[in-house]
Amino acid sequence: MGVxxxxxxxxxxxxxxPLALAVAVLSVLQLxxxxxxxxxxxxxxxxxxxFRPDFLVYLSSLVAVNVVLTVSLNIVNGMTGQFSIGHAGFxxxxxxxxxxxxFEVKELAISGLPHAVSDQVLFTLSLLAGGAAAALCGFxxxxxxxxxxxxxxxxxxxxxxxxxxxxxxxxxxxxAALGISGIPQHSxxxxxxxxxxxxxxxARRIANSSHGRSLWAIREDEVAAEAMGVNTxxxxxxSFVVSSFFAGIAGGLFAHFVPIINxxxxxxxxxxxxxxxxxxxxxxxxxxxxxxxxxxxxxxxxLRSLFLAVGGGDASLAQxxxxxxxxxxxxxxxxxxxxxxxxxxxTKEIWDVLPKWLPRLPxxxxxxPARGKEAA
Amino acid sequence: xxxxxLLLRAEKCSIEFGGLRALEDFDLEIRRGDLKGxxxxxxxxxTTAFNLLTGVYRPSSGNILVGGQRVNGLQPHQINRLxxxxxxxxxxxxxxxxxxxxxRVACLAxxxxxxxxxxxxxxxxxxxxxxxxxxxxxxxNNYYDWWRALLLTPGFQQEERDLASKAERLLEVMGLSHxxxxxxxxxxxxxxxxxxxxxxxxxxxKVLLLDEPAAGMNTREKADLMALIRQLRDRFSLxxxxxxxxxxxxxxxxxxxxxxxxxxxxxxxxxxxxxxDPKVIEAYLGEPYRISDPREARP
Numbered sequence: 001m002g003v004x005x006x007x008x009x010x011x012x013x014x015x016x017x018p019l020a021l022a023v024a025v026l027s028v029l030q031l032x033x034x035x036x037x038x039x040x041x042x043x044x045x046x047x048x049x050x051f052r053p054d055f056l057v058y059l060s061s062l063v064a065v066n067v068v069l070t071v072s073l074n075i076v077n078g079m080t081g082q083f084s085i086g087h088a089g090f091x092x093x094x095x096x097x098x099x100x101x102x103f104e105v106k107e108l109a110i111s112g113l114p115h116a117v118s119d120q121v122l123f124t125l126s127l128l129a130g131g132a133a134a135a136l137c138g139f140x141x142x143x144x145x146x147x148x149x150x151x152x153x154x155x156x157x158x159x160x161x162x163x164x165x166x167x168x169x170x171x172x173x174x175x176a177a178l179g180i181s182g183i184p185q186h187s188x189x190x191x192x193x194x195x196x197x198x199x200x201x202x203a204r205r206i207a208n209s210s211h212g213r214s215l216w217a218i219r220e221d222e223v224a225a226e227a228m229g230v231n232t233x234x235x236x237x238x239s240f241v242v243s244s245f246f247a248g249i250a251g252g253l254f255a256h257f258v259p260i261i262n263x264x265x266x267x268x269x270x271x272x273x274x275x276x277x278x279x280x281x282x283x284x285x286x287x288x289x290x291x292x293x294x295x296x297x298x299x300x301x302x303l304r305s306l307f308l309a310v311g312g313g314d315a316s317l318a319q320x321x322x323x324x325x326x327x328x329x330x331x332x333x334x335x336x337x338x339x340x341x342x343x344x345x346x347t348k349e350i351w352d353v354l355p356k357w358l359p360r361l362p363x364x365x366x367x368x369p370a371r372g373k374e375a376a
Numbered sequence: 377x378x379x380x381x382l383l384l385r386a387e388k389c390s391i392e393f394g395g396l397r398a399l400e401d402f403d404l405e406i407r408r409g410d411l412k413g414x415x416x417x418x419x420x421x422x423t424t425a426f427n428l429l430t431g432v433y434r435p436s437s438g439n440i441l442v443g444g445q446r447v448n449g450l451q452p453h454q455i456n457r458l459x460x461x462x463x464x465x466x467x468x469x470x471x472x473x474x475x476x477x478x479x480r481v482a483c484l485a486x487x488x489x490x491x492x493x494x495x496x497x498x499x500x501x502x503x504x505x506x507x508x509x510x511x512x513x514x515x516x517n518n519y520y521d522w523w524r525a526l527l528l529t530p531g532f533q534q535e536e537r538d539l540a541s542k543a544e545r546l547l548e549v550m551g552l553s554h555x556x557x558x559x560x561x562x563x564x565x566x567x568x569x570x571x572x573x574x575x576x577x578x579x580x581x582k583v584l585l586l587d588e589p590a591a592g593m594n595t596r597e598k599a600d601l602m603a604l605i606r607q608l609r610d611r612f613s614l615x616x617x618x619x620x621x622x623x624x625x626x627x628x629x630x631x632x633x634x635x636x637x638x639x640x641x642x643x644x645x646x647x648x649x650x651x652x653d654p655k656v657i658e659a660y661l662g663e664p665y666r667i668s669d670p671r672e673a674r675p
Binding site: 011012206214230242 | 452
């Protein structure tokens with residue numbers, strides 16, 4: 001691409017190195033986990049009870065899925081400034097396509113590969129299929145509604161989410177209201193967090209590229225962006241497609257670690273949950289989205305443990321947590337709007353608000369440096 | 377004077393909003409090196425004319441040609457890419473972005489698309505299915521471009537560096553280098569106006585349309601602006617069209633002035649002649665109130 005090969009090679013390193021590093025780190029974690037599991041198995045055979053991190057892994061998967069959802073929704077709601085409230089719909093598309101595919105091929109294995117590897121390859125393929133299907137839906141939903149300015153997208157995505165849910169509910173092939181159970185549980189710690197990493201990397205790289213700047217421009221002033229040669233419809237649709245793709249991936253991951261997927265997991269409530277996370281983290285802040293997703297996923301779990309402890313092991317009290325979650329989110333949102341309308345970080349990233357003496361990453365071009373702020 | 381290449385031409389453009397004729401038979405010609413003015417009382421249709429030229433509105437009748445190509449009905453961003461850039465009457469910067477990013481958004485990347493534009497253009501001209509295929513291929517181009525951003529390919533990094541240096545050069549030209557990382561909303565008013573011009577220049581225009589660039593400036597800033605506009609024209613060999621209320625500024629820099637009133641072109645001439653045109657004076661000051669001369673009344 002008009003660059004000398006030597007500098008080209010270096011350039012490629014910069015693009016691919018973070019991913020390679022993430023793969024390495026996550027592999028080590030996964031292998032460690034596997035080793036611990038087999039150790040625990042050995043101890044169990046001897047009759048000794050050893051702590052198994054199963055619940056923690058499950059919780060971390062839940063967190064991871066929500067992070068992927070929030071970061072991807074942030075591309076549309078935060079960076080582009082369009083308001084989409086049907087993210088659960090795209091998640092459902094990904095979950096059902098990927099889940100159904102995995103379900104159908106669970107007896108199959110690729111010859112010449114160890115079982116575990118073959119499973120993960122097939123899993124990855126069905127994940128990508130789910131993501132692609134969600135992206136296609138995003139394209140079809142986005143193209144007509146993003147040509148218009150204003151809040152049409154909100155209405156259309158709301159409708160889309162409900163349509164998907166109702167369609168699934170009435171399709172016997174997808175298990176109707178009962179859902180699909182028996183999807184192979186392929187979502188490993190490695191896979192889930194690798195996708196988190198890919199999503200965050202993609203979001204950050206978009207935000208820091210000329211494409212991202214065009215998205216920011218659309219968010220700031222659509223008319224001016226259009227007048228400056230930015231194809232606003234094209235950019236909005238593309239950001240929506242990328243966002244839908246990752247929502248589909250999140251759905252696929254989700255389908256492979258929960259015992260059962262049913263339409264009840266992808267209701268409007270789920271969409272709102274993601275929106276709340278994005279708004280709480282700060283519209284446009286990727287790290288804010290991550291932080292909010294982690295906190296708001298762990299909060300109900302923490303409350304549940306707390307209620308269990310307070311209630312002296314009374315499970316009915318703990319169950320109430322799920323029921324009061326939405327009202328709590330509502331109150332939280334109102335308080336947030338009153339106290340900090342821009343969200344946790346606003347459009348800034350976490351390293352922009354950290355104290356100055358901390359070592360920091362290269363500054364994001366879209367956010368002003370700390371110095372500039374003080375001068376103002 | 378008007379010897380340069382013809383860049384922008386409006387032929388008998390009219391636009392109606394409901395029953396209101398906001399602009400009627402508007403003609404205009406901008407050549408390379410031109411510096412023309414568009415004036416008129418409030419509501420005369422000046423900004424409407426700008427919106428027509430830049431594609432915000434589609435003319436009800438008449439033609440607009442940019443570089444010889446008819447652009448009626450094209451999207452504003454497409455017209456912009458043909459070489460027409462504008463500023464806005466009420467500043468429309470990307471307020472949350474820093475100065476250099478404002479310019480960088482406008483600086484269009486000279487990317488190397490997967491499928492070259494030269495191959496797409498003939499397909500698109502053929503119309504029908506071929507045009508649809510061309511559009512689909514063009515969309516593929518766009519998505520491919522995003523992949524380059526996601527993978528940070530060397531070519532993409534180079535492009536980003538080029539964009540940044542281009543934007544910084546433009547900031548320097550407009551004297552805004554010291555504000556590079558300042559959020560646009562924090563800039564003083566005059567600098568915001570200049571940043572808007574820098575941003576417009578980022579799109580590599582052939583014609584620059586300035587909508588009241590001096591509004592809200594003090595005398596000193598206005599004088600600087602006049603010099604700057606002339607300088608820009610020569611440096612980037614642009615054709616410039618200025619809407620302005622400040623007569624001193626318009627008369628000072630424009631070589632030809634078009635006067636609009638109620639959507640009609642009532643005069644087009646050199647500043648001196650326009651200044652003394654009775655129709656223009658009437659449009660601005662109303663009909664002359666004749667005090668009957670007592671000597672005439674006498675028998």
